[in-house]
Structures are given as C-alpha cells and as structure tokens.
Amino acid sequence: MNFANGGLPGGKREKLVVIGNGMAGCRAVEEILARDPGRFEVTIFGAEPRVNYNRIMLSPVLAGEKTFDEIVINTSEWYADNGITLVSGDRVDHIDRANQTVVAASGRTEPYDKLLIATGSEPFIIPVPGKDLEGVVTFRDLDDVDRMLAAADKGGNAVVIGGGLLGLEAAHGLSLRGMKVTVIHLMPTLMERQLDEAAGYLLKTELESRGQTILTGANTKEVLGKQGKVTGVLLEDGTEIPADIVVMAVGIRPSTGLAKAAGLDVERGILVDDHMVTSDPAILSVGECVQHRGLCYGLVAPLWEMCRALADHVTDRPTGYAGSVTSTKLKVSGIDLFSAGDFSGAPGPDGEPCEDIVMRDASRGIYKRVIVQGNKVVGAVLYGDTADGSWYFDLLKKGEDVSDIREALIFGQAFASGGALADPNAAVAALSDDAEICGCNGVSKGQVVSCINDGSHSLDAVRSTCKASASCGSCTGLVESLLSLTLGGEVESGPKTLCKCTSFTHDDVRALILEKELKLIPQVMQELHWSTPDGCASCRPALNYYLLCAWPDEYEDDQKSRFVNERMHANIQKDGTYSVVPRMWGGLTNPRELRAIADVVEKYDAPMVKVTGGQRLDIFGIKKEDLPAVWADLNAAGMVSGHAYGKSLRTVKTCVGSEWCRFGTQDSTGLGVQIERMTWGSWMPHKFKIAVSGCPRNCAEATIKDFGVVCVDSGYELHIAGNGGIKVRATDLLCKVETEQEALDVCAAFIQLYREEAHYLERTAPWVERVGLQYVKDRLAEDGAIATYAAAFRYSQQFMQDDPWARRAEGERSDLHQHIATVRPMEMETVS
Amino acid sequence: MIGDWLDIGSAQQIEAGTARTLPVEDASGAKVREIAVFRTMRGEFFAIENTCPHRQGPLSQGIVHGDVVTCPLHNWNISLRTGMALGGDEGCVPTIPLRVDAGRLYLLRSAVIGSGNQAEAA
Numbered sequence: 001m002n003f004a005n006g007g008l009p010g011g012k013r014e015k016l017v018v019i020g021n022g023m024a025g026c027r028a029v030e031e032i033l034a035r036d037p038g039r040f041e042v043t044i045f046g047a048e049p050r051v052n053y054n055r056i057m058l059s060p061v062l063a064g065e066k067t068f069d070e071i072v073i074n075t076s077e078w079y080a081d082n083g084i085t086l087v088s089g090d091r092v093d094h095i096d097r098a099n100q101t102v103v104a105a106s107g108r109t110e111p112y113d114k115l116l117i118a119t120g121s122e123p124f125i126i127p128v129p130g131k132d133l134e135g136v137v138t139f140r141d142l143d144d145v146d147r148m149l150a151a152a153d154k155g156g157n158a159v160v161i162g163g164g165l166l167g168l169e170a171a172h173g174l175s176l177r178g179m180k181v182t183v184i185h186l187m188p189t190l191m192e193r194q195l196d197e198a199a200g201y202l203l204k205t206e207l208e209s210r211g212q213t214i215l216t217g218a219n220t221k222e223v224l225g226k227q228g229k230v231t232g233v234l235l236e237d238g239t240e241i242p243a244d245i246v247v248m249a250v251g252i253r254p255s256t257g258l259a260k261a262a263g264l265d266v267e268r269g270i271l272v273d274d275h276m277v278t279s280d281p282a283i284l285s286v287g288e289c290v291q292h293r294g295l296c297y298g299l300v301a302p303l304w305e306m307c308r309a310l311a312d313h314v315t316d317r318p319t320g321y322a323g324s325v326t327s328t329k330l331k332v333s334g335i336d337l338f339s340a341g342d343f344s345g346a347p348g349p350d351g352e353p354c355e356d357i358v359m360r361d362a363s364r365g366i367y368k369r370v371i372v373q374g375n376k377v378v379g380a381v382l383y384g385d386t387a388d389g390s391w392y393f394d395l396l397k398k399g400e401d402v403s404d405i406r407e408a409l410i411f412g413q414a415f416a417s418g419g420a421l422a423d424p425n426a427a428v429a430a431l432s433d434d435a436e437i438c439g440c441n442g443v444s445k446g447q448v449v450s451c452i453n454d455g456s457h458s459l460d461a462v463r464s465t466c467k468a469s470a471s472c473g474s475c476t477g478l479v480e481s482l483l484s485l486t487l488g489g490e491v492e493s494g495p496k497t498l499c500k501c502t503s504f505t506h507d508d509v510r511a512l513i514l515e516k517e518l519k520l521i522p523q524v525m526q527e528l529h530w531s532t533p534d535g536c537a538s539c540r541p542a543l544n545y546y547l548l549c550a551w552p553d554e555y556e557d558d559q560k561s562r563f564v565n566e567r568m569h570a571n572i573q574k575d576g577t578y579s580v581v582p583r584m585w586g587g588l589t590n591p592r593e594l595r596a597i598a599d600v601v602e603k604y605d606a607p608m609v610k611v612t613g614g615q616r617l618d619i620f621g622i623k624k625e626d627l628p629a630v631w632a633d634l635n636a637a638g639m640v641s642g643h644a645y646g647k648s649l650r651t652v653k654t655c656v657g658s659e660w661c662r663f664g665t666q667d668s669t670g671l672g673v674q675i676e677r678m679t680w681g682s683w684m685p686h687k688f689k690i691a692v693s694g695c696p697r698n699c700a701e702a703t704i705k706d707f708g709v710v711c712v713d714s715g716y717e718l719h720i721a722g723n724g725g726i727k728v729r730a731t732d733l734l735c736k737v738e739t740e741q742e743a744l745d746v747c748a749a750f751i752q753l754y755r756e757e758a759h760y761l762e763r764t765a766p767w768v769e770r771v772g773l774q775y776v777k778d779r780l781a782e783d784g785a786i787a788t789y790a791a792a793f794r795y796s797q798q799f800m801q802d803d804p805w806a807r808r809a810e811g812e813r814s815d816l817h818q819h820i821a822t823v824r825p826m827e828m829e830t831v832s
Numbered sequence: 833m834i835g836d837w838l839d840i841g842s843a844q845q846i847e848a849g850t851a852r853t854l855p856v857e858d859a860s861g862a863k864v865r866e867i868a869v870f871r872t873m874r875g876e877f878f879a880i881e882n883t884c885p886h887r888q889g890p891l892s893q894g895i896v897h898g899d900v901v902t903c904p905l906h907n908w909n910i911s912l913r914t915g916m917a918l919g920g921d922e923g924c925v926p927t928i929p930l931r932v933d934a935g936r937l938y939l940l941r942s943a944v945i946g947s948g949n950q951a952e953a954a
Contacts, residue, residue, distance in 0.1 A: 533874070533898055534874075536902075537895040537897060537907065540897065560849035560895070563895065563904065564893040565904075568893070572890075572904055572905070574905065575888075624893075815846075815850075816850075819852065819853045820841055820852035820853065820869060821840050821841050822856075822857060823840075823854060823856040823944055823945075
C-alpha cells in the first residue's frame with residue numbers, strides 16, 4: 001500500500017494529528033490503519049529526533065543484549081509507506097482548540113480534525129539538593145541510555161535511586177557494563193508494588209550475589225557534587241555513597257502540561273472516557289498520560305487495549321475500554337519473576353477474605369504464591385519458575401471459578417489439569433483465544449493463530465506480522481507451541497531457544513558464559529536453570545563448543561558431549577564402521593603419503609578408497625578397534641588428522657596457480673597451504689571449507705566456500721559465506737587485499753568472528769544471511785578489528801593444533817576403541 | 833544364583849555418560865550380536881542391544897543424557913531403561929537384565945546367549 005501521493009478518489013481525508021511519537025501514539029495509528037487505511041491524513045509530532053522505538057526494550061539495550069536497531073518498531077519506510085508525515089525533534093508547544101491547530105517549537109502550525117495526545121509520562125525527580133548536578137540522569141529515553149553508557153565506559157560507581165522495575169533494570173544494565181552499582185530504595189521491599197516480601201527477598205539476595213549493593217529502607221537526603229558534577233549520594237542516616245553517575249528511577253508521572261494549558265480536564269492524568277475521548281470531543285488521548293476511571297497506568301499492556309478502543313471509536317465501531325488488570329515481568333536475564341493482580345491479602349470490597357496458596361522450593365530458589373478470594377484467583381507472585389504466569393493471569397482476568405482445581409492450583413496448569421496437559425503444547429492449546437501471549441506487544445492467542453493461518457509459518461514471520469515475541473522474546477516458547485499446534489509438524493525454523501532444555505537463546509547462552517565466567521557444562525546448566533539434569537544431544541555439543549571458544553586456554557574438552565565423529569576422530573558410516581581422511585595440505589601429496597595410504601588400505605582390508613571433493617583420499621570401512629593402529633601408520637608417514645569429521649576447518653582446496661598454470665596470477669597453491677597450516681584443528685560452529693583459486697577462472701571453486709580467495713593480478717579478492725550443499729549459495733565479496741599476509745589476517749579474523757558469534761550448527765551462509773553482510777563488513781572494518789580478531793584466533797589455535805590421532809595412536813582413551821569383553825557362548829565365559 | 837549371571841568385568845571400566853560394547857560370538861567365533869553397556873551420568877548401568885531399531889546404528893556411540901541415548905546415525909532417542917524409542921518414533925531395542933555386585937557388572941546369562949528377548953532389568 002502506498003498513500004504517499006495523497007488523496008483517495010472521491011473525497012478529502014480528515015486530518016489526524018498525533019502529539020507523541022512513542023509506543024502509544026504509533027500503536028494508535030497502526031490500529032486505525034488496520035481498520036480504515038484511507039480515512040485519515042496523519043501527521044505525527046515527536047520530541048525525540050528519531051523514529052518510533054520500543055521504550056520498554058531500553059533495558060536490554062542498556063544491558064547490551066539488544067541494539068537500537070533491534071528495538072525500532074516502525075522504520076522510516078513505515079511512515080513513508082503509509083503516507084504519514086513524521087515531524088521528529090520538534091516539540092508541540094501549544095494547542096489552539098478554537099482554531100483546531102497545534103503549534104510546534106519551530107513555529108510549524110498544523111491544523112487538525114482529530115487530535116491525539118500521546119505525550120506519555122515524565123520521570124519523577126525527587127526534590128533534593130543536588131538533583132540538577134551533571135551526572136544525575138533519569139531512565140526514560142535513548143538519550144538517557146546513551147548518557148549511562150558514556151558513564152559506564154569510564155567505569156566507577158553508579159547509584160540507582162529507586163528499586164522498582166525500571167531502577168532494577170537500570171542497575172542490571174550498569175552492572176553488566178562493569179560499574180559498581182548501589183540501589184537505594186525507600187521501601188523495605190524491592191518492587192513492593194509488584195512483589196510481596198518473600199519474593200522481594202529472593203530477588204534482593206540474587207542481585208546481591210551478582211555484586212550489586214541493595215539498600216532498602218534508605219532515604220536519599222542529598223545528591224553530593226563537586227564543581228557542578230555528581231560525586232555521591234548522602235542518605236538521611238548519614239551514610240555517604242560515592243557515585244560517578246546517579247540514576248533517578250523513583251517513578252513517573254503523566255505528562256499533562258500541554259493538555260492542561262489547552263484547558264482540557266486534567267486531574268493526575270488527562271481525563272478520558274471509555275473511548276479515550278477527552279473533555280474536548282475533537283481531542284483524544286491514550287497511554288501513560290491519561291487517567292481512565294480514576295486510574296493512571298505505567299505499564300505497556302493497558303496501552304494496547306486503549307489503542308484498540310480508540311481505533312474502534314474513530315472508525316465508527318465503538319467498543320469501549322473498561323480498564324486493565326496488569327501483570328509484570330522483570331527483564332533481567334536469568335531472573336524469572338512474574339506478578340499480577342492484588343497480592344496485598346486485603347479482604348475484598350464485600351469483606352470476602354483472601355487465602356494464600358504458597359509453594360517453595362528453596363534449593364531451586366522457587367517461590368510461588370497464588371492469592372484466591374471467593375474461589376477466584378485475584379493475584380499471583382512467581383519467582384524462579386514463571387512458566388504458569390500466563391495461565392494464572394488468564395484465570396485472574398476471566399475471574400474463573402477455581403474451586404474444582406484448587407488443590408492442584410499451585411502446581412501449575414499441567415498438574416491441575418490432571419496431567420493431561422503435561423505436554424506444553426496441550427497446555428497452550430487449552431488457553432483461551434483472548435489469553436495474552438505477548439505482553440510486550442499486547443498480542444492474544446487468537447491473534448497469533450489467525451496470523452499463522454494467514455500465512456506466517458515461521459517464528460520470524462509471526463514476529464514481523466503480528467509482533468508476538470518480537471520484543472523481549474520471553475513468549476517465544478508459547479509462539480512456537482502455537483505454530484506447531486496450528487500447522488502440525490510443519491513449522492519453519494527460526495531463531496529460538498538453544499534447545500528444549502533451556503529458555504535461553506544461543507546468543508543469551510554465549511553472552512552469559514562470558515559474563516558469568518562459566519567454565520564447565522554442569523555449571524552452565526546450573527547457573528542458567530537448565531530444565532533437564534544433564535542436557536540433551538542438542539545442547540551438550542553446543543555448550544562444549546561455546547565453552548571451548550570462550551576459554552581456549554582453560555577449557556577441557558568434554559568427550560561425552562561430542563558427536564560420535566568428533567569423539568572417534570573419524571566419520572561413522574551406515575554400517576557402524578568409520579572412514580578415515582588424512583590431511584593433505586592444500587591438496588598436495590607425495591609418494592610417501594600415497595604409499596602409506598595404500599599400505600593402510602591393504603593391511604586393514606579397507607573395502608574402498610575414494611578421492612573426496614576436498615582434494616584428499618578417504619579410506620572406508622575401518623573398524624573402531626583398528627582406528628588407533630591406522631592412525632599410527634598414517635602418523636608415521638607424517639600425516640595428521642584431516643578433521644573430515646568435525647565441526648571444524650575441513651580442507652583448503654587449491655588450483656595449481658602461477659607456478660604451473662599459464663593463466664595463474666598468484667601462487668594459489670602456496671597460499672592455500674599457508675592458510676591450511678594456520679587454520680587446521682580449529683573447532684567451529686559448523687564445518688568450514690576454504691578454497692584458493694589462482695585466477696578468476698576459479699578452478700578451486702572458491703566462490704561456494706565458507707571462505708574463498710580468488711587471486712587477481714593486483715592482489716586477492718576475499719569472499720565469504722558460500723555453500724555448495726543443499727542450498728547452493730555463491731559467496732559475497734568481503735574485500736580485496738594486496739598481500740598474502742593481509743589475506744591470511746582477514747581469513748583468521750573472519751573465522752574468529754564466525755566462531756564467536758554464529759550459533760552452533762549454523763554454517764557461514766545462513767549466519768551471514770541472518771546478521772547481514774553489512775554487519776560482518778562493519779564489524780571487521782572497526783578500528784583494529786582485523787588485527788584483534790586474527791590475534792584471538794591465533795591465540796586459540798595454539799591450543800587446538802594438536803593432532804588428535806597422535807594421542808590416540810599412543811593409547812590415550814583406548815577404552816573408546818576396545819570392547820569391554822567378548823562373550824564366547826561355548827565356554828559361557830568372557831574374555832577381556 | 834550367580835551361575836545365572838555372567839560377569840563381564842569391573843564397573844569402573846565404563847566412564848559415566850558413556851557406553852562400551854560386548855560382542856557375542858557363536859561357536860565358530862563369528863560375531864552374532866553386540867551388546868552395549870551404558871553408565872549414565874547419574875551412575876546407573878543399563879545393557880541393551882547395540883543396534884538402533886531404525887537403521888541399525890551403533891547406540892553405544894551415541895550421546896547419553898538422563899537415561900536416554902541418542903543414536904549417532906539419525907538422532908533417534910532410545911530409552912536405556914525400557915529400550916523404547918521416544919518422541920514420535922516407534923521401535924524397540926531388546927534390553928538385557930544387568931546387575932552390579934561388589935563393583936562388578938553381571939548380565940543375565942540366558943538373555944546374553946538367547947535371542948535377546950526383552951526381560952525386566954535387575
């Protein structure tokens with residue numbers, strides 16, 4: 001759709017002006033467009049100089065888990081495609097209701113038929129001395145995040161005033177960024193609006209164990225400073241805490257100045273009716289700036305419902321908004337926390353008492369409390385295991401009678417349904433259509449299902465169409481269940497959790513291994529709350545690789561977590577025998593090697609020997625018992641493992657190059673050998689193939705390799721991310737260099753970037769397609785990046801370039817190759 | 833009682849999370865079958881036929897997790913306890929009753945030389 005040229009035939013469109021380019025303003029416009037795309041000519045004013053982004057995702061940006069680009073909701077193309085005029089960086093100063101115009105700071109005047117005020121809220125600054133010092137910031141927009149990041153770059157001390165949702169997320173981010181963080185909270189319990197004392201305590205303990213200092217019941221008296229810059233915080237009790245940055249996160253208040261000046265009815269927020277109409281019928285308002293039925297909301301979920309009601313109203317199908325019950329999740333990785341409804345335990349309006357149902361599992365750090373009043377769930381607090389949060393929330397919102405399942409309620413949905421729902425898919429199937437799946441974007445189960453039925457058959461497609469799971473990702477499992485329920489077994493794969501044993505993604509796990517300095521597989525499983533005792537065949541090899549990549553000098557490879565080929569250092573064949581491929585550097589060989597191979601073939605009765613596509617020889621049909629002896633023979637002729645079996649560097653294929661070929665421009669064979677000497681033995685996310693062609697005729701087929709070099713007269717073209725497999729993909733040109741040394745350095749750097757950032761079992765082709773060629777280019781173009789990555793690769797190679805065959809040939813791990821015993825039934829005895 | 837059980841060696845010969853193989857030969861010395869003896873990460877021992885019901889992959893070479901082994905050929909998951917294929921796959925591997933006594937492993941003699949009928953694990 002493109003309305004950029006304006007005007008539908010047959011009528012002038014009404015002018016809708018939106019003040020506020022935040023989540024509420026844009027969502028309202030999206031909802032209206034979804035109902036009646038041609039109705040309004042839309043102009044959006046935003047005070048921030050940028051496109052619309054997901055404000056609740058600023059915490060992951062601060063924590064370094066997301067980039068700004070990833071939290072953009074509507075790109076500039078969206079505004080253009082929908083014919084919306086975006087006036088960013090220009091604050092609206094005045095509303096002239098009599099003439100129906102708004103006037104911006106720049107003097108720009110815009111007439112309106114309908115005006116939508118979506119100014120949101122402002123952070124509350126506690127009125128203490130020193131509040132205006134440089135270094136005192138709030139946590140509201142991207143500029144605040146930038147200020148915090150700049151402070152964190154210098155290190156030092158951070159003080160966060162306010163132990164609510166926002167304050168703790170700020171503290172987490174700053175702590176991850178290397179600052180020493182103190183949280184000052186006035187109340188005795190952290191997040192007291194969402195958590196009871198027990199859960200608050202568990203949270204406090206967890207945060208303290210991560211190195212934060214948490215002071216509860218602490219009242220800020222003054223922000224201290226020197227020469228206009230913040231130096232610390234003074235508490236009422238005289239305690240002084242040093243600080244290089246102070247984040248005020250004590251709360252927000254509706255931003256109502258503009259509405260008040262225009263003479264609209266305003267109390268705490270801008271007063272609106274059930275259709276989000278203010279006291280002026282031409283002016284609407286949604287989001288954190290409004291007061292509806294006496295309540296102001298500071299969370300994102302109510303906003304979606306408000307925007308629906310607003311869009312229904314302005315497109316003449318009024319439905320009305322009846323207020324929201326809210327739930328909360330803390331976006332601090334590794335901490336599962338959920339709360340919803342009322343957990344004060346106070347009797348209801350008719351005096352009905354509350355009953356608590358509590359379950360604790362101290363050793364697993366789990367605390368669950370469900371509050372029941374008159375056979376209905378009125379509140380829930382979950383810590384450590386939040387899987388049933390959406391179920392409790394659904395029961396709560398519906399006001400369902402739970403007397404039948406009361407006994408089992410606390411054990412969660414699977415158990416309460418008599419075990420029939422132990423299968424997570426069945427549990428999701430049992431949710432009602434209006435159960436909320438994605439809290440960040442306000443998407444219900446019914447919407448996800450219809451989006452899938454309309455053709456979004458993968459997680460990515462669902463994320464881009466209805467936005468479920470597109471923000472914090474905590475509902476990814478639910479969306480995947482809906483995909484498999486709706487489509488049967490035909491779900492297309494996409495970014496998802498590492499495996500069924502964890503709710504973390506590959507990226508999360510890799511980041512946490514580094515951040516928490518996890519160095520053993522069982523430690524990763526413990527710290528990251530693995531749901532199985534010792535993982536599965538998917539996560540164990542992935543973790544083994546991630547640890548090996550993160551700590552090359554320390555980590556001891558776990559053979560039990562290696563796929564058979566990497567454990568046996570040979571390729572298993574369908575009959576259980578193995579094939580053996582010795583390395584032939586750059587595809588070169590000599591009589592001694594050929595003789596040794598011929599001898600092995602005869603001595604061990606190998607039924608077949610074959611030239612591989614990677615320019616070497618593959619000996620088939622070797623029994624696992626014979627492998628060490630075969631390797632000893634090959635080692636004796638100077639040959640080492642070809643790693644033809646590994647998620648590792650396979651071969652470097654070459655053509656003959658300038659030494660012999662009449663077209664050759666450079667010594668492609670020699671360069672290939674150098675590259676193979678540099679890269680052999682390295683473990684990777686997946687297999688990795690290299691080729692070097694001596695001229696653009698490309699006889700070594702370098703342009704379908706993970707890394708390919710094409711020699712030209714003036715130097716070397718370096719190509720990446722090719723694949724000759726199931727889905728053929730030609731390489732992308734990464735760059736051109738002039739010397740062999742540069743080619744070697746770029747090769748090492750590219751491999752290291754791939755090793756550090758790709759998901760396990762992701763070849764370079766899908767990896768580059770996922771992150772984008774430009775991303776890879778940008779990363780390698782950063783100052784000194786080539787040298788840094790190449791050095792990291794070479795450092796790691798010191799520990800990897802150790803022929804595994806030699807150690808086995810010497811008798812290491814002989815148990816892997818020998819039977820425990822043999823049974824000869826005639827004697828009914830065993831022979832070891 | 834011990835006469836019904838075949839001593840196959842010390843339990844310490846099997847590292848936790850791995851398996852070792854036990855070929856069974858006939859009178860002429862030809863291998864008739866192979867048994868895989870597993871030790872799980874939690875220290876339980878199981879013996880099953882070393883043959884996946886799918887395409888006869890050597891289960892002893894698979895990754896062991898919990899009391900399940902994943903076949904190295906096509907990733908079928910087989911319960912070491914029951915021999916049943918798990919998940920959506922259908923099939924079953926014969927199990928061989930095994931007991932540990934004074935640090936040594938014993939297999940039920942009749943199950944080893946028989947055709948590998950399913951029997952309850954000891």
